[in-house]
Amino acid sequence: MIAESLPTTPADRLAAAHVAIARAARTAGRDPAGVELVAVSKTHPAEAVRPLLAAGQRSFGENRVHEAAAKWPGLAADFPGVRLHLVGQLQSNKARDAVVLFDVIHSVDRPSLVDALGAAMAATGRRPDCYVQVNIGDEPQKGGVALGDLAALLGRAAALPVAGLMAVPPDGIEPAPFFALLAKLAREHGLAGLSMGMSGDFETAVMLGATCVRVGTALFGARE
Numbered sequence: 023m024i025a026e027s028l029p030t031t032p033a034d035r036l037a038a039a040h041v042a043i044a045r046a047a048r049t050a051g052r053d054p055a056g057v058e059l060v061a062v063s064k065t066h067p068a069e070a071v072r073p074l075l076a077a078g079q080r081s082f083g084e085n086r087v088h089e090a091a092a093k094w095p096g097l098a099a100d101f102p103g104v105r106l107h108l109v110g111q112l113q114s115n116k117a118r119d120a121v122v123l124f125d126v127i128h129s130v131d132r133p134s135l136v137d138a139l140g141a142a143m144a145a146t147g148r149r150p151d152c153y154v155q156v157n158i159g160d161e162p163q164k165g166g167v168a169l170g171d172l173a174a175l176l177g178r179a180a181a182l183p184v185a186g187l188m189a190v191p192p193d194g195i196e197p198a199p200f201f202a203l204l205a206k207l208a209r210e211h212g213l214a215g216l217s218m219g220m221s222g223d224f225e226t227a228v229m230l231g232a233t234c235v236r237v238g239t240a241l242f243g244a245r246e
């Protein structure tokens with residue numbers, strides 16, 4: 023059954039994800055080219071990543087600065103055009119390393135991190151796109167700014183290259199209302215970018231306006 027439903031090679035899984043994204047985008051009257059697929063390669067070794075690079079994939083996501091620094095410089099040297107996304111929580115004392123290594127940072131969620139990123143960008147001259155992460159389900163254990171603090175944080179981040187909003191909806195319940203809420207917040211704040219949707223729900227996210235989906239398991243298989 024699994025063999026029938028889950029494509030077996032990484033390149034086939036990548037192609038299937040692109041087909042699913044395109045179908046969802048067209049259903050919603052959107053141009054599939056407006057959706058960036060980020061292949062979340064966290065925990066997977068370089069050998070697992072190479073087949074996707076060979077198949078043309080260039081956007082990848084990692085959740086730890088240290089792991090990405092060990093894995094990516096070598097891979098990026100072999101495959102020009104890699105765009106590296108940080109999708110995990112970022113400590114302020116790693117802001118400078120993150121700004122140097124990543125092209126997109128999806129987890130800007132508090133004033134101290136905004137300030138650390140601003141200083142790191144000024145010091146390095148690098149300006150990765152930033153997403154402000156919203157704690158969309160108001161879950162204490164999750165990262166992201168509280169809804170009530172979003173406007174103030176965006177004000178503080180005015181000097182950063184803020185591309186949009188990012189969220190991870192609560193586990194185990196229908197994600198669509200949370201995606202719709204994130205889209206509404208982005209609209210209210212005049213932000214075009216919407217980083218939302220993972221392996222289990224990226225088609226729903228695309229239908230509700232995602233411009234960036236972060237997909238790991240559906241491309242690489244389960245993590246240890």
Ligand SMILES: *Cc1c(COP(=O)(O)O)cnc(C)c1O
Binds near residue numbers: 064109190220237238
């Ligand atoms: C791990 C992770 C993903 C990918 O999750 P999958 O369910 O494996 O697709 C996406 N976004 C964030 C923030 C993650 O930490």
